[in-house]
Amino acid sequence: MITRRLFCSALAAIGVLAATASHAEERFITVASTTSTEQSGLFGHLLPIFEKTSGIKVRVVAMGTGQALDMARRGDADVVFVHDKAAEEKFIGEGFGVKRQEVMYNDFVVIGPKADPAKAAGKDILEGLRRIEAAKAPFVSRGDKSGTHAAELRYWKLAGVDLDKAKGAWYRDTGSGMGPALNTASSMNAYILADRGTWLNFKNRGDLGIIVEGDKRLFNQYGVILVNPAKHPHVKVADGQKFIDWVVSADGQKVIADYKIGGEQLFFPNAQR
Amino acid sequence: MHEFNEPLVTAWQLVAGADARLADIVLLSLRVSLTATLIACVAGMPIGALLAVGRFPGRRTLIVLFNGLMGLPPVVVGLLIYLLLSRAGPLGQFGLLFSPSAMVIAQAVLVTPIVAALTRQVIADEWTEYREQLRSLGASRSRAAATLLWDGRFSLLTSALAGFGRAIAEVGAVMIVGGNIDGVTRVMTTTIALETSKGDLPLALALGFILIAVVLALNAVAYALRGWAERHWG
Amino acid sequence: MSAAWLAVDRLSLTEGSTRIIDDVSLQLDAQRTVVLGPNGAGKSTLLRLIHGLLHPTGGSLRWPQALTQAMVFQRPVMLRTTALANVIYGLKLKGYPAAECERRARAALAHVDLEALAKRPARLLSGGEQQRVALARAWALEPELLILDEPTASLDPASSREVERIIKAIAASGARILMTTHNLGQARRIGEEIVFIDRGRIVEQTPVEQFFTQPQTEAAQRFLKEEIP
Numbered sequence: 001m002i003t004r005r006l007f008c009s010a011l012a013a014i015g016v017l018a019a020t021a022s023h024a025e026e027r028f029i030t031v032a033s034t035t036s037t038e039q040s041g042l043f044g045h046l047l048p049i050f051e052k053t054s055g056i057k058v059r060v061v062a063m064g065t066g067q068a069l070d071m072a073r074r075g076d077a078d079v080v081f082v083h084d085k086a087a088e089e090k091f092i093g094e095g096f097g098v099k100r101q102e103v104m105y106n107d108f109v110v111i112g113p114k115a116d117p118a119k120a121a122g123k124d125i126l127e128g129l130r131r132i133e134a135a136k137a138p139f140v141s142r143g144d145k146s147g148t149h150a151a152e153l154r155y156w157k158l159a160g161v162d163l164d165k166a167k168g169a170w171y172r173d174t175g176s177g178m179g180p181a182l183n184t185a186s187s188m189n190a191y192i193l194a195d196r197g198t199w200l201n202f203k204n205r206g207d208l209g210i211i212v213e214g215d216k217r218l219f220n221q222y223g224v225i226l227v228n229p230a231k232h233p234h235v236k237v238a239d240g241q242k243f244i245d246w247v248v249s250a251d252g253q254k255v256i257a258d259y260k261i262g263g264e265q266l267f268f269p270n271a272q273r
Numbered sequence: 274m275h276e277f278n279e280p281l282v283t284a285w286q287l288v289a290g291a292d293a294r295l296a297d298i299v300l301l302s303l304r305v306s307l308t309a310t311l312i313a314c315v316a317g318m319p320i321g322a323l324l325a326v327g328r329f330p331g332r333r334t335l336i337v338l339f340n341g342l343m344g345l346p347p348v349v350v351g352l353l354i355y356l357l358l359s360r361a362g363p364l365g366q367f368g369l370l371f372s373p374s375a376m377v378i379a380q381a382v383l384v385t386p387i388v389a390a391l392t393r394q395v396i397a398d399e400w401t402e403y404r405e406q407l408r409s410l411g412a413s414r415s416r417a418a419a420t421l422l423w424d425g426r427f428s429l430l431t432s433a434l435a436g437f438g439r440a441i442a443e444v445g446a447v448m449i450v451g452g453n454i455d456g457v458t459r460v461m462t463t464t465i466a467l468e469t470s471k472g473d474l475p476l477a478l479a480l481g482f483i484l485i486a487v488v489l490a491l492n493a494v495a496y497a498l499r500g501w502a503e504r505h506w507g
Numbered sequence: 508m509s510a511a512w513l514a515v516d517r518l519s520l521t522e523g524s525t526r527i528i529d530d531v532s533l534q535l536d537a538q539r540t541v542v543l544g545p546n547g548a549g550k551s552t553l554l555r556l557i558h559g560l561l562h563p564t565g566g567s568l569r570w571p572q573a574l575t576q577a578m579v580f581q582r583p584v585m586l587r588t589t590a591l592a593n594v595i596y597g598l599k600l601k602g603y604p605a606a607e608c609e610r611r612a613r614a615a616l617a618h619v620d621l622e623a624l625a626k627r628p629a630r631l632l633s634g635g636e637q638q639r640v641a642l643a644r645a646w647a648l649e650p651e652l653l654i655l656d657e658p659t660a661s662l663d664p665a666s667s668r669e670v671e672r673i674i675k676a677i678a679a680s681g682a683r684i685l686m687t688t689h690n691l692g693q694a695r696r697i698g699e700e701i702v703f704i705d706r707g708r709i710v711e712q713t714p715v716e717q718f719f720t721q722p723q724t725e726a727a728q729r730f731l732k733e734e735i736p
Contacts, residue, residue, distance in 0.1 A: 074360055205472070
């Protein structure tokens, strides 16, 4: 009988351990954002400062832009912080968002083998892509409806490459986030379109380097949107708006500009106030 | 061997340096998976015992069903729970999505069939040995099931542990319903996934080693407990 | 005890095409009955049918008055708990209050000379001791009919003698005994009446002395010759 009691108290102990969650109700908002902001380390730099000044915790769920917007459509986020202008405007048009505000931009770069077998190096993104396609050099696509994926498709179109026809073994549609896609490119020694922030923070580079950069068309605009409480009444309007107001404020913009990796600035604030 | 030396060193540094963030992540993993396993045991063990001992229509179908559900893909469970808990879903009003509770629910759903199916096997074996004696003493089937659950408690520890191993090692479900939020729902497996996608393979592998060490340690404790029980109770 | 306490009427149990118990009719009136027969004769099956563990495919059992029963098996089944708790378990199932369970269980263990081992894990006791716990568990229920299926088959001679002593004590307390054994000496020491069966059929039912000195059937004669070298 003693063991029975012991056994039961052990079970109870596990139960208590399990139940003692961090149930101290804290003040927080949920932000649906992109892998690029999370994995580049920007949020790790930005959010603690906001949390300290406002007392509001920010819970970031990072996924592709398309997924992040869908998540907000379902009412599972208070704020979206993403980078696909067309998709964002559609989101607003459907009534899910209150207002889109521009926050900052970074830029895309084409990453590829340093030896550059397709001779794609240069400043012109469209020419670079044409050469990759012409050489049928391995190219990794996110293929996940993310902002980066949307941008990539836009560039192919502008370059006059009809992907539906040109697609072949050289074009690898991976359906994965920025990091996993970079890992794939690294192991296959392939070309890939990436945002500079994730690339700079990425460790498993293998033989890859930057091939195309500096084209104006590669700028990648980030916007922030409060989810519409008319659609989802539980949205934390006040705290969500506080976060938005702060990132577009002089203070917030300076913090964004201050974030550097290896001395290199990753995001360029351009909020219009 | 170089690929494995660096992560081992990193793992050691993380543990030896008593990294507070790492400790939080490991504790959250344990808390979520232990709770889920506990719930799965409370639900799954009686189910398993009744499937072993009971006689009712549909019993065979249920046995096949639970055996099949052992292989439930975590991503699918994650997605189902996500849709249930999402604000737009039927349980949205509770606001559980992206919380440790959501992860517990998903893992409990994932693990209950495992615990139930393994329990059924253990109890079915006991039932063949005990059946006549228990019936002779006048035990009803549900009473017999309860007796066998208690009597097989040390063997059932292995079933619970198998469930726990599945819970703590899975990433698909907790990633979807937890959202891998730093400091809130980030557990060992989602951290490993994140570090992998950042291309920090040594750190990811180091965390993997720590995960393995935690699971091994728990298994060792359970094994020792079972050995003691066998010496003590036969 | 001359009136029959059980009438077995054309009882059969068929499994597939095998007739394990084949049209058995029988009146049991002795206080101590031993069922004998070669291996596979259906002895254990007959006991299980009478105890209600198996359901006949034909025929019936008639009990002039309902008897409370307990059964002891060849291999004692012990729960992973103490000897005392094993005895208490049977009593608890009968719905006695906790204090009464404990009192009766301790008394039963004393009857089988095991009070010193009451708190020991039952599964770690020797085979003989475990069988005595099983007897205590049965005895504590104060059955009017105790059924035993080869209770000493896997025990050494010393343990067998102890078990035999306990069976006699239970009989002396008033319970009817119905048992099978392979040990003819034991059958002779315990039984009042022998039921001899072969291939699922009753061959003869005779008072014990007569069975061993002048068996009525050729089959029983052959059986005795083979069993007593």
